Amino acid sequence: MYRYDAFDAAFVAERNRQFRAQVERRIDGALTEDEFKPLRLMNGLYLQLHAYMLRVAIPYGTLRGNQMDKLAEIAERWDKGYGHFTTRQNIQFNWPRLRDVPDILDALAEVEMHALQTSGNTIRNVTADHFAGAAADEVADPRPVAELIRQWSTDHPEFQFLPRKFKIAVTGSPNDRAVTAAHDIGLRIVANEAGEIGYRVLVGGGLGRTPMIGKVIADFVSGDDLLPYLEAIVSVWNLLGRRDNKYKSRIKITVHEHGIDAIRDLVEARFAEVKPEFSGVDQEMLAAITAQFAPPAFAERSTELFDAAYETDPGFRAWADTNLTAHRAPGYAIAQISLKAHGATPGDATADQMRAMADIARRFGHDELRISHEQNVVLPHVHKADLPEIHKILKAQGLATANIGLVSDIIACPGMDYCALATARSIPIAQSIATRFDELKIEHEIGDLKIKISGCINACGHHHVGHIGILGLDRAGVENYQITLGGDHTEDASLGERTGPGFSADEVVPAIETVVQTYLETRRDAEETFLETYRRVGMAPFKAALYPSKDKDTSRNEARANAA
Template sequence: MYRYDQYDHLIVRERIAQYRDQVRRRIADELTEAEFLPLRLQNGLYMQRHAYMLRIAVPYGLLASRQLRMLAHIARKYDRGYGHFTTRQNIQFNWIELEQTPDILTDLSSVEMHSIQTSGNCIRNITTDEFAGVAADEYLDPRPFCEILRQWSSFHPEFIALPRKFKIAINGAHEDRAATQVHDIGLTMVKNEAGEIGFRFLVGGGLGRTPIIGSVIREFLPWKHVLTYTEAVMRVYNQYGRRDNKYKARIKILLKSLGVEEFARQVEEEWADLKDGPETLTEEELARVAAYFTPPAYEQLENIDPLAAHADNKAFAKWLERNVKPHKVPGYASVVLSLKKTGVPPGDATAEQMDFVADMADQHSFGELRVTHEQNLVLADVKQSELFEVWTKIKAKGLATPNIGFLTDIISCPGGDFCSLANAKSIPIAAAIAERFDNLDFQYDIGDIELNISGCINACGHHHVGNIGVLGVDKDGSEWYQVSIGGAQGDNAAIGKIIGPSFSAVQMPEVIGRLLEVYVRDRTEDERFVDTVQRLGIAPFKDHVYATPIAAGELVGEDEYA
């Protein structure tokens, strides 16, 4: 994985020293909160309901075991013993004291980590497939391009004060596991008829207040032009994106107002002055960065059936089916560690669990691990012969719930328990739904289904693209929840449709139950929930949900996480 060079170390050291002085001046009241706000946001520090929240960058979701141990140390020393992994493959700490933040950043720098550009109107953390480099269906490893874009965008003087935040995702596999269609820029690696590698270039995707699927502005861009073409897009956005209204400031609004053809024309016009310029990538530069992502020392192994020696172990078999993914190297597999055990807020991991996972990475996965945008962790390079041992160990730590892709593999933001922007709590809703449907036999019968929860319209829980999406809304000062169905991420990304009036918190588990009843009643063989919704439309689901009143009851876990 990538290691800092002398420039990275210098930049981070100087940023920490600068920030330490800013904190000192804020504590001494030499800076007002209004003056300090943009300075702290440049370092990933937010003020939330109860305390400061620090968001730490995990570039393209890749962590070394030593870095995860440092995150465990921070959770233990500066927070309340846990961290929250996010849908942008980062980690957040929710109980941070301002005075300690410079020391946290210093600790992070010792393992080549930082919190730069995890907030603010800049290019945020660049994300990719959590199985990048090991996926069996991969065309080309996207991580070198992620790193090239990270280096290019960090402290870029032209794009450090954009009209609004900006998000980029890159996918290098046949299946889009990076959600490229709902990013400001979505890059999909493709081959043309001559066998040359390039990018299918999408612009203007995004969720939030105005959810939109991205539009293709170039079907094939040779890889060497990825920086210059991205810069052309950014220049058009930076010049014409709205700054008078933050709700209309994203690039998706600009693209929609101009139209795809006119936007693309302006990009091409801007690119004419950049094409073949000094930022054009060379074979040598790509090879230099790609050298950081060389494959580990795989052994020459044959594929085996891990279940053969444990044929009577049904629990192990279920885990293999849901949590173990194919690997491009014979004899190896990728293991997803579920952070969705019932009773635990989705995406949360304790310091003890982080230390444990770091040890597992050292023992079984060449000292590396991944963060998924579904808020789970991955050991990417596990020998098939060691899968039973791995399962036994992680089961003891609550990380082996065989629910990846199932109903209880819920994506959720922290919501109103922490976030000052939230209209409603997310965690208790996730807990109540997980408790209601905590039956693996039932989940296996229901099959693949994505349930996403956001506490506000900013959509940090990606509710728009959930097969079932739940959005917290304010209704006369009370917390209510709007439900949409039919959303999807990946190759066939779609925005869900709202089924009708919102529900109270205590009604939500029954609402989900009624939606599933329609699916079970009307599905065809091998049809997923989202397929049934897209075939039938929302009408039968809406009719059944609202047919009779839903009684109020007690919400599981309502006060547990406050």
């Protein structure tokens, strides 16, 4: 795992010192809020509905136990005792007082953390596959190159005032768990015919009010060329990107307006210019970084304790079946900790829960934790022999919900409970759906089903790529929820299709229940997932079930037309 060097520590300390002075000037009135805004955004501080919100970077979702402990301390000392993990693998504190933020930043620096570039029109926190370095299907660990990109992009003099925010994701697996197709740049580690490791580069993905799937700009970029190629992409967009309209300023719009072929030509020309400037320095940095991501020493131990618990404890067996994933090392597993207990706020963790997860990581998980884009926490390296004890500890903390990938494992943005941009609530809808399906006791019968909820068109809840997506909007002062079906965030990425008119807050949970029941009645067998069924039968049966009266009116009108 990456550790700060002297430069990192000094850089963060100096930025914190500067921001402390800026906060003091805001408090004493020397700076207006408008003057203060660009300064606070450079340090991850937002002004939300009720209070300031601090977004802390968790680069590529990787944490040590002492870092999670520090987040717990911040939650208790300066917030309301909890934090909210996000789809960008970050954590947000929703209630800090402005005068306390410099102290929070200094506390973060003590454990090599910061809030730089978690907001503003710059390159944001680089995200990665939350199973990186552990997954059995992995081509190569994406975290070293994600760290290289973080260092290259932090305070990059050309890229601090881009046309709009810019997001990069990296995956090292053919099974894309990093949502690369929905990013401004998506990187997929691949091997060419000669067995050389390189990168397939996607550009122009994004969600929001104009959702688009990223397009392949290069099928294979070698490791030596990657950083200058990224520099070429961002610098081309920095010149072409629109600054006259923030709704058309993202690179996806630039790619759409100019065409991927024209963008590729411009990037290739710019790449030829910038490549000599790197002179191999990036590769020297990458070699040093990679050495810090050496895999832990995996032990050879019996799995008898796991096997016995699996056979005799139904609760443990249910948790193991849903929350464990295959590990590359024999005898090990990847364990996902659900932050989606039925009726809870998706992504929230209390200080006590954070400390419990940190302690588990130190005792059983090689002192490593991951935050997933699905707002859960991952123990990437745990021996199966330790899993019964881990499950026992998690259960005592309310963290043993066996629902990873099921209907109640819902992604939800903070919505109108916190966000100044939101037009509808997300959290209560997620809570109601999870509670309803827990009452029905059919989650495991339903199987793999990803529901994603956004409280406005900015799509922080990734609703466009949910198997079932829910978008909350304001309709003449009333919350209205549109439903989309068939989205997919994986390597086969697709955008969901809108079912039709939206539903009121009281109607949306019954509507989701109708969609799920239609799936259960329509699927070929218990092995066919919701997404597979939708792709086979299309929208028609779901639409007919959701809008029966409209369907009857349509049929009646068609019959009259045919008779005429």
